[in-house]
Amino acid sequence: MTFTNMVLIGVALFAIVGAIGAFTVAFRRSRADAPAPDPTAGVSEETRRSDRSMEGVRVEPLPEPEPVSEPQPAEVEVEVEAEPSQELAPAGGSVQVIERQRVIEVTPEESGVTRRQFFNRALSGTFFAFLGLVGINSLAFMWPKLSGGFGTDVDAGTVADIQNQTVAADGSIVPVFVPEARAYVVPSPVVPESMEGDGVEAAGLMALFQRCVHLGCRVPWCATSQGFECPCHGSKYSSIGEYFAGPAPRNLDRFVVEVQSDRFIIKTGTVIQTPRSQLLSVSYPRGPSCIGG
Ligand code: FES
The missing domain is CATH 2.102.10.10 (Rieske [2Fe-2S] iron-sulphur domain)
Structure with missing residues (x-):
């Protein structure tokens, strides 16, 4: 393999490594730019319904959790004031019923990939796959033929x-x-x-x-x-x-x-290549020409 071929192969490999690096940076940026997670993600549909349909909902935030080394899902207890119960109420009165529900905040990883993130990643993946194919084809074109065919x-x-x-x-x-x-x-x-x-x-x-x-x-x-x-x-x-x-x-x-x-x-x-011979080393012509002249 000649020095030129080695240089060309090195340049192609460098381009591929650069493309992989660029993809990694773009991928991390897309994650950083992602919108903040919905704090109500993970809340059951039943909870949401009751949350919309009831008035006078009172939310009692839990005290700030102690900082821990590993991020833990935040838990919020929600007290929902239900309709006054007539069945349990004593005669002539009413009983206030409070339902306690636990809301758990989940991380973006747990809540899954948003549609925007999905399309960004799909587009980036397609682009870099195309770039990789072009790089591989270029490399194959430049790769020297080691045996067989003209040039070998x-x-x-x-x-x-x-x-x-x-x-x-x-x-x-x-x-x-x-x-x-x-x-x-x-x-x-x-x-x-x-x-x-x-x-x-x-x-x-x-x-x-x-x-x-x-x-x-x-x-x-x-x-x-x-x-x-x-x-x-x-x-x-x-x-x-x-x-x-x-x-x-x-x-x-x-x-x-x-x-x-x-x-x-x-x-x-x-x-x-050699210059015109001044004197022929072998006898020519030995008979009629094929093209005249
Ligand atoms: S190409 Fe052969 S004489 Fe011109």
Whole structure:
């Protein structure tokens, strides 16, 4: 993993941690901003009814509770003056009946979440879930491909197989195209001086990038001339990709290659560019051109 990739991954992780922190702060603020709890919450409906229907209700507050370390629900005793009872009253008189009811104040946690709090939390949760998905997708996009596909080390097959395929029975060259690497593997009887030390040759083979260095057309192989000829603007290259003719500014680009356990590996993560060859290292053209000119 390169230093750049590690930095990108670090930035993405930092963003995710920041989003989680922001969510936590917003969540705590929403709790702090919540309206004060209704002191009558938890009072039974029967009590409320009797409270509304009766006149002369007298509330005797209980003495202030002793401070305790843990917040305890406050209890208030309410004395409700009921209708004078005729049944219990002595003849010619009446008896005053007082019902004692206990009102317990509950904390916001005990009374549950208000509708406003619920919508705030749902909205915040949706937003941060969306943010998390975007972050994960970004991370997946930036995560380097470690194996397989263009940009990685591509296994083109065994060296023996490729060597056999690239030279026909009559001695002519038949490049092996490796789609995953977007490259032609060609025999390289010599390594041009300008390419020495770049690691572009292994086991007598080279891997040429299929893209024309002029404007990017795919360059096909021409069996009759034994070279690569671009149909777009007529650039021509030898069998090992040396510049021969046309507007191309340099030789065909190529990749670093190596042999690992008898397998030919094309390292497509690095493209090697070389200047136009002054003299061709291999014979070209060996027959009629495919595009004329
Ligand atoms: S793109 Fe190949 S010659 Fe222009």
